[in-house]
Amino acid sequence: MKRTLLIARREYVAYAKTVGFWLSLLAFPMFAVLGGGIPLLIRSAEPIKVVTVIEDGPAATGLAAEVRAALQEEKDRLAERVQEAAQKGQAAAGRAAASISGPKMRLIDAPPALTVAAPGAAREAALREVLDKDASKDRRVDAVVFLSRVDGKPQAQVWTARAMDNDVADFVRNALRTGYRDQALTAAGVAPSLVEQIESFKPEVKAFSPNAASGGEVSMRDRIPAFIGLGAGFLLWSLVITGASILLNSVMEEKSNKILEVLLSSASASEILTGKVLGVAMLTLTVLAVWAGIGTSVLTSASPDTAATIGQVLLDGGLVFYFIAYMVGGYLMYAVLFAAIGAFCETPRDAQTLMGPIMMILVVPILVMQMALTSPDAPVVKVLSWIPFFTPFLMSARAPSDPPLIEVVLTLIGMFATAALMVWIAGRAFRAGALSDVKLSWKTFGRAVTGRG
Amino acid sequence: MTAALTLESVSKRYGGFDAVRDLSFEVPKGSICGFLGPNGAGKTSTLRMILGLQPATSGRIDILGAPDGRLVRDRIGFLPEERGLYKKMTPVEAIAFFGALKGLPSHEGKKRARQLLEQQGLGAAQKKKMKELSKGMAQKVQLIAAVVHRPEFVILDEPFSGLDPMNQQGLEEMIRGLAADGATVLFSTHVMQHAERLCDKVVLLAKGRKAFEGTVEEAKATSPRVLDLEGAISPEAAGALPGVAGVETLSDQDGVRRLKIVLAAGAGGQDTLKAAFLSGLDVRGFALKEPTLHDAFIGLTGDNPDQPAVRAEAVQ
Known part of the structure; x- marks a missing residue:
């Protein structure tokens, strides 16, 4: 036992004290934050566009007002959302949402040079002057919108400083469509108040389910478990694969550096294998703890209610213990297998023969887990979750949907029985591989396991 | 022990x-x-x-x-x-x-x-x-x-x-x-x-x-001593000396040869050398070599790619 712990500690320290480990550990939450945050940051940091709207001729009268009204309406709507968020104690989230949604536009009166210029060459020259990026700040605009009516239907010509800028055109299109619809309805005899009523009407649709926590109405609290299951499945998958891969590389490194034979003269193969599996398990738990810590901190500060709900869901019915059991079983199955493969290899290329098919199999639960989010009892999800190699991931995804207890128990038994078998197989293969110089193949691996190698 | x-x-x-x-x-x-x-x-x-x-x-x-x-x-x-x-x-x-x-x-x-x-x-x-x-x-x-x-x-x-x-x-x-x-x-x-x-x-x-x-001494003893002789001596004449188990010609330049004489088990080499002088052989140089562990190794394992087959035969 002492040797096992010594090997485990060395394994843990060897990785934990490298900068690379902490960088890769932080990479996942960093990419998660950057992946979601950067587009938001870019959007919120976008400058407010200065736009001027010009009505072309008397027929277009009122169109500019429609655009202005639409913009004001949008601003009011966002202000309302910020206020609602503040009332729920999520002011920061509300402000963040407001900063990234809605049109980033400010309407100004048209510069005199544009209004006086007659359509044609003179206007175009004036346009180029105000849209020119080198124009002085007080004269420069980002977009000029010419509004007109043709056969009574509103039309717009949008000039922008940047050719690929569609924001203003999109906003104007929506504003004109809404205005035209309102006018058409009014012209058809519908009272303006009724038109406004229709415009602002949002039907209230509530979902009910006898399985909801409240016994009736489905709330966010009911939806969170499914997301937790899916998240746990993915998290488990990435942790197991990360841990197993670390183990594979570690054993390969020891094999190529000729350390395994020295180790084998100091400790038994099972002590070495157990120590290494334990050491990397500690690393994996460190990763999990850091990720969980970061996730909890971010969620608690951004949305304390959601954080509390997630905590409650994890503790209700011992869901967190299921996840732990699936994690232990999943890690054991794959970690010992990868370690045994590593014992035959000195380079990653040596390991490809066996790793290729294993990685292909490991893609299956990733594909099926997404189905488990909406249909946790779909036949394909149920059947595949009985396969021990997929059990940890698929049952994690299904667990929050309250699968039948018998399924949970039997799949757990199957998984741990397979894990025990894998430990036995890997132990034999590890010992044979550590002292062997033969090239790794399914045949040599099989011979090592059966003791004929 | x-x-x-x-x-x-x-x-x-x-x-x-x-x-x-x-x-x-x-x-x-x-x-x-x-x-x-x-x-x-x-x-x-x-x-x-x-x-x-x-x-x-x-x-x-x-x-x-x-x-x-x-x-x-x-x-x-x-x-x-x-x-x-x-x-x-x-x-x-x-x-x-x-x-x-x-x-x-x-x-x-x-x-x-x-x-x-x-x-x-x-x-x-x-x-x-x-x-x-x-x-x-x-x-x-x-x-x-x-x-x-x-x-x-x-x-x-x-x-x-x-x-x-x-x-x-x-x-x-x-x-x-x-x-x-x-x-x-x-x-x-x-x-x-x-x-x-x-x-x-x-x-x-x-x-x-x-x-x-x-x-190590016992190992060496499994290998015969070797007497190197140099002079206008024919292999046949050297082979006729007492205590000789085999002769190998290492070089031959106009009749002046270097001969490697493998002594019989138990032969010390002094008698062979004495007989060579007494019989009037043209001995211009000689060296009596004690067997090394290397010689014993070769003799016992038969594994020496540099050694001609005749040597092993001579020893046997």
């Missing part, structure tokens, strides 16, 4: 290949025993069986009173043929880690590591990473790691390979020091000079079988 290691009819078979066949020998306690044999003779397989890293196909092994090396692994030190230590560890960390695996407390392991490194002239390398050390230095560190727990039995697999003459000499001194401290040392090698200088006993292995077991 009691045996620290006993092998009785040990065999090892890999698939259809017999790596070790019916091998029996003993290593007395406190002795230095050379385990000699050409490449592929089965030395490493035997050492692995002694350590319990591989099971014997048949036979019995007794090491330090245990039937399996794994049961007494804390009392054994092992240096494998292919060396390796954790590259990112310092020598002190590496030595202390392997010492700890053998039951040595960490602080004691570090203390002894520093002492042994100083003794071996590696004091300045204590804080360097293993990857920064030269091959010779790393090999010394690995040997220290193998013996830091003061084992009763030390097994060294080809310990001299890859070392320069200076480091080879240092290693020889280390091995002598281990034996002087009471440890039993078994080391494999195919370089006879080291064995000749170090060993109280040698075991020769050829094609998986024991070819010889005994002291």
Whole structure:
């Protein structure tokens, strides 16, 4: 036992004290934050566009007002959302949402040079002057919108400083469509108040389910478990694969550096294998703890209610213990297998023969887990979750949907029985591989396991 | 003297290949025993069986009173043929880690590591990473790691390979020091000079079988003495001298030859030389050569690619 712990500690320290480990550990939450945050940051940091709207001729009268009204309406709507968020104690989230949604536009009166210029060459020259990026700040605009009516239907010509800028055109299109619809309805005899009523009407649709926590109405609290299951499945998958891969590389490194034979003269193969599996398990738990810590901190500060709900869901019915059991079983199955493969290899290329098919199999639960989010009892999800190699991931995804207890128990038994078998197989293969110089193949691996190698 | 290691009819078979066949020998306690044999003779397989890293196909092994090396692994030190230590560890960390695996407390392991490194002239390398050390230095560190727990039995697999003459000499001194401290040392090698200088006993292995077991002197005695003669002497005339078992012409320049005369078992060479002078042979130069362990090795294993077949025939 002492040797096992010594090997485990060395394994843990060897990785934990490298900068690379902490960088890769932080990479996942960093990419998660950057992946979601950067587009938001870019959007919120976008400058407010200065736009001027010009009505072309008397027929277009009122169109500019429609655009202005639409913009004001949008601003009011966002202000309302910020206020609602503040009332729920999520002011920061509300402000963040407001900063990234809605049109980033400010309407100004048209510069005199544009209004006086007659359509044609003179206007175009004036346009180029105000849209020119080198124009002085007080004269420069980002977009000029010419509004007109043709056969009574509103039309717009949008000039922008940047050719690929569609924001203003999109906003104007929506504003004109809404205005035209309102006018058409009014012209058809519908009272303006009724038109406004229709415009602002949002039907209230509530979902009910006898399985909801409240016994009736489905709330966010009911939806969170499914997301937790899916998240746990993915998290488990990435942790197991990360841990197993670390183990594979570690054993390969020891094999190529000729350390395994020295180790084998100091400790038994099972002590070495157990120590290494334990050491990397500690690393994996460190990763999990850091990720969980970061996730909890971010969620608690951004949305304390959601954080509390997630905590409650994890503790209700011992869901967190299921996840732990699936994690232990999943890690054991794959970690010992990868370690045994590593014992035959000195380079990653040596390991490809066996790793290729294993990685292909490991893609299956990733594909099926997404189905488990909406249909946790779909036949394909149920059947595949009985396969021990997929059990940890698929049952994690299904667990929050309250699968039948018998399924949970039997799949757990199957998984741990397979894990025990894998430990036995890997132990034999590890010992044979550590002292062997033969090239790794399914045949040599099989011979090592059966003791004929 | 009691045996620290006993092998009785040990065999090892890999698939259809017999790596070790019916091998029996003993290593007395406190002795230095050379385990000699050409490449592929089965030395490493035997050492692995002694350590319990591989099971014997048949036979019995007794090491330090245990039937399996794994049961007494804390009392054994092992240096494998292919060396390796954790590259990112310092020598002190590496030595202390392997010492700890053998039951040595960490602080004691570090203390002894520093002492042994100083003794071996590696004091300045204590804080360097293993990857920064030269091959010779790393090999010394690995040997220290193998013996830091003061084992009763030390097994060294080809310990001299890859070392320069200076480091080879240092290693020889280390091995002598281990034996002087009471440890039993078994080391494999195919370089006879080291064995000749170090060993109280040698075991020769050829094609998986024991070819010889005994002291270095006894091994040498299995090989005949050689008398080199130079002059206008015909091989036939030399062959007629007393005590001659065979003659080989090494060079012939206009009738002036260099002859290698293999003496018969028990022949000292003086009588043969005396007879050569008395019979009026044109002896212009001579040299009486004592057999070396290398000669014994070649004679016993028949493994010397440089040696002409006639020599082996002459010896037989």
